Amino acid sequence: MLFTLRPWTLDDLASLVHHANDWEVARHLIDAFPHPYTVADGQAYLAFATSPAMSRCIFAIEVAGQAVGSIALHPQTDIHRHNAELGYWLAQPFWGQGISTQAVQQMVNYGFQTFTITRIFARPFGTNYASHRVLEKAGFTLEARFPQTLYKNGEVLDEWVYGVRRSPQPI
Template structure:
């Protein structure tokens, strides 16, 4: 399925709220991604995602003119400054169509071309097998498993860490 990664705009609010307000999406995300997902939550997210410092790092996943998900790189600081954390979500009607894998691949290429990174990592829940497959298909390797590390909805869960290293790209200064 065709999709585009593009900057978020304030006009995306109705589609963002519609697609983000799904427990099946929220259950694998950090608690900062609320459920139910309200218009006020969407306004706060769009203010953050469209800010000058974040607009280079956070993109909407657009299908047929609608924002149906989000993907972001979060460059790290200090001694971790050559690393960035990848996060993403996609609306349920678009699952299983290869969009997430392709979006992750595009974001990895963008990250290595744009930022002085040597590694991009993601930290899915141990129970999020679909995300594990997306990352593996996009070239990430499992680096670590941390048992009983995360707490979501009263359950203690494992955290898995996947990473991909820069290859074929020079490191910008």
């Protein structure tokens, strides 16, 4: 399916709220991604995502003119400054169509071209097998498993860490 990664705009509010307000999406994300997802939540997210500091890090995943997901790279600081964390979500009607894998691959290429980083990592829940597959198909390697590290919805979950490195690795 055709999709585009593009900057978020304030005009994306209705689409964002519609697609983000899904328990099946929220249950795989950190608690900062609320459920239910309200208009106020969407407004706060768009203010953040369109801010000058974030506009080159956070992108909408657009299908047929609608923002149906988000993908972001968060460059790290201090001793982790050569790393960036990847996060993403996609609306449920678009799952299983290869969009997430392709979006991750595009974001990895963008990240290595845009930022002074040598590694991109993602930290899916141990139970999020679909995200594990997306990352593996996009070239990420499982680097670590942290048992019973996360607490989400009354459950203690494992955290998995996947990474991909720039080749060759300039320092």
